[in-house]
Amino acid sequence: MSDLAIIGAGYVGLPLAAAFAEAGKRVHCVDADPERVAAIGRGESAIGDVSSARLAPLVADGRISAGGDIAAVAEADAILICVPTPLSENREPDVGIVASVAASIAPHLRAGQLVVLESTTYPGTTREVLQPVLERDGLVAGQDFHLAMSPERIDPGRTDFTVRTTPKVVGGLTPACLERAVALYSICVDRLVPVSSPDAAELVKLLENIFRSVNIALVNELAMLCDRLSLNVWEVVDAAATKPYGFMRFSPGPGLGGHCIPIDPFYLSWRARQFDFQTEFIELAGKVNTHMPYYCAERVSRALNSHRKPVAGSRVLLLGVSYKADVGDVRESPALRLIELLDELGADLAYHDPHVPSVSHGRVELTSSPLDDGAVAEADIVCIVTAHSGIDYVEIAERAKLVLDFRNVVPDGDGRVERL
Ligand SMILES: NC(=O)c1ccc[n+]([C@@H]2O[C@H](COP(=O)([O-])OP(=O)(O)OC[C@H]3O[C@@H](n4cnc5c(N)ncnc54)[C@H](O)[C@@H]3O)[C@@H](O)[C@H]2O)c1
Secondary structure, three states, X not given: OOOEEEEOXXXXXXXXHHHHHHOOOOEEEEOOOHHHHHHHHOOOOOOOOOOHHHHHHHHHOOOEEEEOOHHHHHHOOEEEEOOOOOEOOOOOEOOHHHHHHHXXXXXXXXXXXXXXXXXXXXXXXXXXXXXXXXXXXXXXXOOOEEEEEOOOOOOOOOOOOOOOOOOEEEEEOOHHHHHHHHHHHOOOOOOEEEEOOHHHHHHHHHHHHHHHHHHHHHXXXXXXXXXXXXXXXXXXXXXXXXXXXXXXXXXXXOOOOOOOOOOOHHHHHHHHHHOOOOOHHHHHHHHHHHHHHHHHHHHHHHHHHHOOOOOOOOEEEEEOOOOOOOOOOOOOOHHHHHHHHHHHOOOEEEEEOOOOOEEEEOOEEEEOOOOOHHHXXXXXXXXXXXXXXXXXXXXXXXXXXXXXXXOOOOOOOOOOEEEO
16 A cells, blocks of 8 residues: 555656655555666665665665556555656657556546656647546546646756755646645645646646757857857856846757757647647757757867867767766767767777766767776877766866867866867
């Protein structure tokens, strides 16, 4: 018997499970990955935001359990769906996992239960995909069971905001569904933000991610322009950010990565097309951001050329390959595209990333090199792709022959440092 069943115990599901368990609820995690289930059973976490030290006591005293059988949802008061919503091969929304999870919940659904979708998705998914499948065995949403959408806002690796201190948006199918979902989340979230429908909640999440994608694209485009104008984009962005109102700082970089920002906007552009509407900001931002690894590869080539070296045969050491600082996640990381492009140009590639022991992308397979004197001094160029904390980039730059800094973490150094 559990108070809550969480389907999908990944970056989103496991932190939620821990937050509810710490607030006194008994949480049962259902996951399709037997290794993940076994690890949770042993109190071991593969998710950086929930340490094993935090998880183990919750498992030991029975507040968190895990299994692979979705029939366990029958025993829970509330069911939270936190499964992946990827893009298909032709970059269209793939809500197949959400639909199949709903289909496997349906035969076990009981009157009085609450079902909440947490996965990021296009407006309409809860009503058009989830609801009909859940109602298949005769129960009616809003009448026999409650249905809501509450998009997760977690930012893996972030420590200044937690599940509790991050306001949570909730939209219910009916006012009673909303009230029920708000009551549930109030246990472990300080501030709930009710909206009028599941569709509105779905769109709020997409707006948040599209806002980032568009603003990152804007500074990325500015970075490429600044290169032409011989201006330092970082100086410009930093100075603009001193404006106390009406400006929000975004940093340029080698491209978007992770599971959300490169993917989620296309959920909305796809949905918009169904309504004969083109979301041009989304497409343009996608185009600029997707181009960034290509631009960065060109910058590597130019930097080596200015030292009379071709890319072919040059030793290129990449620092950081995860998609952002201080996480080990390489999903959609622009570093992978950069590796592929430099490999095609014949570079002799190596990388160092304390969070990523090995990478395999296309025909390239690499393991993280130790950051000893040799690795830095022997490299023809050192590229700072993802600037993890705990690495002394200034000291590395002093030892390197040539540095290309995509993150603005080292000062200028007698012509040996170039930056985005
Ligand atoms: N990672 C983030 O930063 C983040 C933030 C906010 C929202 N989201 C959204 O939340 C959702 C989940 O993302 P995530 O990052 O937690 O993914 P994840 O890959 O880390 O975790 C998903 C989990 O679901 C499991 N799973 C897959 N299919 C399943 C099935 N049929 N039945 C049971 N379990 C299944 C997987 O084994 C995995 O453990 C996505 O929609 C994502 O866009 C992610």
